[in-house]
Amino acid sequence: MxxxxxxxxIMAVAGLLFLYIPILLMMVLSFNASRLVSVWGGFSLKWYGELFANDQLLGAAWLSVKVAAVSATLTVVLGTLAGYVLTRFGPFRGRAMMAGMVTAPLVMPEVITGLSLLLLFVAMEDFIGWPQGRSPTTIIIAHATFCMAYVTIIVQSRLAQMDGVLEEAAQDLGARPWRAFVDVTLPMLAPALVSGWLLAFTLSFDDLVIASFVSGPGSSTLPMVIFSKVRLGVSPDVNALATLLIGFVGACVFIYSWRVGRRARQRDA
Known part of the structure; x- marks a missing residue:
């Protein structure tokens, strides 16, 4: 034993080292004075200055944030409605087909999803004239289509654990189904909605394959710009950007953990 x-x-420590040592090395090399990634040229902050002067990287990062935020919000709305229908409406004609179509992006290769959406956008442009070319709008639609499956599953899991007695009590007291959904169901779904939004934001921000199919000139996201730089050689300002992103995420996690711990201590007191 x-x-x-x-x-x-030992295996757990080895796994953690395998995952985090490359990230730590990248963060250290973001302070490297040398342009060569494999040669340490001394401590320097010049690549952070180069980063804030690089309009291409900053523009791609800001575009990725906007696309991820809008697509995540749209995904939460659509995924919540789909999850509620599949969980609360009981058996109905076409339910199995709807469930299969909603969850299909989970098992479908991203290449197939991106190609099919590209063909759809081209056909729509030919028939109705919208969308005109590939733009951030097409990326948002594609990401919402891809991420909706994850939010739907999260909402379904949360609704399956919730007791419908409170919703029935609200309707018995005179609330219409829509009012009961807004006043009773949504507050209880709030943790699942926040989790789904964060997951959809992460998936959209990190996506490369689907965005490569449905993006056009002037709408390159951050993963696309970094991937194009990898083929020509990564410059250290990319390491600086990645370090800032890791620091921001780490700060958010620390603040959230601190607030949760503080609330737990106050509850115990």
Whole structure:
């Protein structure tokens, strides 16, 4: 038993080192004075200055943030409605087909999803004249289509754990179904909605394959710009940008953990 526990601990530490050592090396190399990634030229902050002077990287990062925020919001709305219908409406004609179509992006390769959406946008432009070319709008629609499956599953799981007695009590007291949904169901779904929004934002911000199919000139996201730089050689300002993103995410996680711990201490007191 002791040997088994020691083996599990060693494997866990080895796995964590395998995951985080490359990230730590990238963060250290963002302060490298040399342009060569493999040669340490001393400590320097010049690449952070180069980053804030690089309009291409900053523009792509800002575009990725806007696309991810809008697509995540749209995804939460559509995913909540789909999850509510599949969970609360009971058996109805076409339910199995709807469930399969909603969850299909989970198992479908991103290449197939991106290509099919590109063909759809081209056909729509030929028939109705919209969307005109590839733009951030097409990326938002594509990401919302891709991420809706994840939010739907999260909402379904949360609704399955919730007791419908409160909703029925609200309707017995005179509330219409829509008012009961807004005043009773949505507040109880809030943690699942926040989790779904964050997951959809992350998936959209990180996507490369689908965005490559449905984007056009002037609408390159941050993963697309970084991927194009990888083929020609990554400059250290990319390491600086990645370090800033990691620092921002780490700060958000720390603040959230601190607030949760503080609330737990206040509750115990």
């Amino acid at each position: 002791l040997r088994t526990g020691r083996f599990v601990s």
